[in-house]
Amino acid sequence: MTAHWIxxxxxxxxFVLATVLPVNMGxxxxxxxxxxxxxxxxxxxxxxxxxxxxxxxxxLVGITYLFALAQNNGTIDWLVKLAVRAVRGRIAAIPWIMFFIAAALTAVGAxxxxxxxxxxxxxLGFAAKYGINPLLMGLMVIHGAQGGGFSPISIYGGITNKxxxxxxxxxxxxxxxxxxxGINFSVALLLFFMMGGTKLLRQKVQVGNTAFDTPSVAHGQGGAQVYGDAEGESFQEEKRTAAQGGDSLMDAAQSAPAAEGARWYQLLTxxxxxxxxxxxxFFKQDIGFVSITIGLLLTLMAPNLQKRALGQVSWPEIMLIVGVSxxxxxxDKMGTIDFVGHSVAGLTSPMIAALLLCFVGAVVSAFASSTAVLGSLIPLAVPFLLGDTGVSAVxxxxxxxxxxxxxxxxxxSTNGxxxxxxxxxxxREVFFRQLLIYGALITVIAPVVVWLLFVVL
Incomplete structure (x- = not known):
């Protein structure tokens, strides 16, 4: 066996070990x-x-630290409530509000x-209260989060672009x-009309503050990715650090006077x-330095309220990414990257090789970490993309x-x-089966669709 194959x-x-055991792949x-x-x-x-x-x-440290500050000081909660109240009782708009808020959160670094x-x-609290298909609502949230995930200042975008x-x-x-x-929005639009969106367009109710009386995130959810990858670990760590102290503006916002007093700070965030x-x-400044600088300025304005933020940085996520990298x-130094790239390029059809790589990414990511897949498969494809194969790198x-x-x-997966x-x-059993069937379909269909759209056409 050669060193490359080892x-x-x-x-x-x-990938296998991190999937079956609660061990950080990094x-x-x-x-x-x-x-x-x-x-x-x-x-x-x-x-x-x-x-x-x-x-x-x-x-990664900079953008996750800045997002932790925004979450702690109540900015995220405030923006969510403002967005939902803006629909003025239009039930059909609520799934889309959730889609775009989730997209905005991942786009700015969550x-x-x-x-x-x-x-x-x-x-899902809205879904239960107003008769919206819970599968539709859940998928809208997930596709929204994934849709915003490749902005230049996001986690996925930062990894891929670098x-x-x-x-x-x-x-x-x-x-x-x-x-x-575009792909996630198109899928969400299709799901909206397939899962009762037309009926929702005819409904309108009063949406008050009681709509926000929803349960907290359930504990103990299972699944390989929740315990086997860094996304799930970072979420669990965030819950633990949040439970250790009650001095954030999010806690203060439980009373009306405190919430109003903190509004200026949320606006600054x-x-x-x-x-x-x-x-x-627009000015091409380094995102890491800029995000840490902005985070420091916000911290200096309220140092006691933000002392949890550093503990909420997604250290397991960061460990995974830098470890895999x-x-x-x-x-790369061993020459394995060139070896794999030239091996893939030697297949009968470069287009088929590109399709196979997309399938590998989809299947592995369905059970393991998406960030780990991006960090490992893209470098493996570099020699193949640099060669004269006719496949567009972009x-x-x-x-x-x-x-x-x-x-x-x-x-x-953690999101599911x-x-x-x-x-x-x-x-829960019925909902699990629905997610499982949908997840299997998207794993098979999505690689073919994106391959046709972005590689073939």
Whole structure:
């Protein structure tokens, strides 16, 4: 067995181990980088650590820290309530409000399960109260969160864009973002009319404050991804740190005077999020430094209220991403990336090779971490994309991005498990089967559709 195949089998083993056991894949990847690098490739520790993505680490810390601040000071809760009240009793608009709020949260830096965890209890509470199909509402929330996930200042977008830029491939941040948003919006639109949306268009009721009396996120949800990947771990960690203290503006907002007194701070937080978008998108400033700077300014204004934020940074998510990236760096130095790329390029049809890679991304991501898939499969495809295969790198990256994340509707994923845990007015067994069937269909259909749209056409 060659060194290349040893490193490939080791990577596959990491996915399996992180799926079946409650172990962070990043920890496994760091150990894998050390063992494969030293024992197989003959590398020293300094050469192995050269693959550590310092810029990506700073980006992830910065945007998750800033989002934790926005969540703690009640800004997210306030914006959700404003958006829902804006529908003025139009029941049909509520699923779409949930879709776009979830998209906005992930677009500004929330990890997808964190956005779903915030929106799902509210959305499914509305569904139970106003007779909306709970499967429709849950899927709208998940597709919304995935739809916004590839903005240039998001977690998925930051990972993908940095990997593509480092590889020297053509980079089109807007194309990837719009591909994800467009596909997820189209799927949501189709689901809306297939699952009772026409009936909802004829309904209108009074939507008051009682609509927000929804249960908190259920504890103990199962599924491989909840305990086996970093998205689920970061969500569990956020719940633990939130339970340790009650000094955030979110707690203070339980009383009307405190909430009103904090409004200026929430407005400043919104201004900070807008400034992040402007500085990074139009002035090309580093997103990591900018987000940490804005976070520090907000923290200095209310240091005691924000002391939980650093503990709420998605450290397990960050560990996974930088660990996998370091291991991929070892594979790159070994020449495994070139080996795989040329092997794929040697298939009979480059188009079929691209389709197979999309399928691999979808199937693995349905049970393991989407971020790990993006961090490992895109580098493996780099030599294939750089060759004269006739496959557009921009189109393939968009196809891979969508096919590797849209499958998170599966009940075995963190997002699917969160929706399942918050379902009301329906048997959990029935709802589980519905999510399972839908997840299986989307895993089979989505790679073909995005391959046709972004690679073939």
């Amino acid at each position: 490193s490939i089998y080791a990577l596959a083993g990491m 920890v496994i990847a760091f150990v894998g980088a050390f063992l494969v690098g030293t024992l197989v490739a003959g590398m020293n520790a300094k050469a192995i650590m050269a693959g550590f993505p310092a810029d990506l680490f700073l980006t 990890v997808s399960p964190a956005a779903v965890a915030i929106i799902a209890p509210i959305a 990997i593509v830029a480092k590889a020297g491939l053509p980079l089109n941040e807007v194309a990837t973002m719009m591909a994800s948003l 919104v201004a900070g999020l807008l400034a992040l978008a402007v500085l990074t998108l 370091t291991y991929v760096g070892v594979m 189109g393939f990256i968009a196809a891979m991005a969508v096919s590797s994340t849209i499958v998170d509707v599966s009940p075995f 498990a969160l929706v399942l845990a918050n379902a009301r007015g329906i048997s």
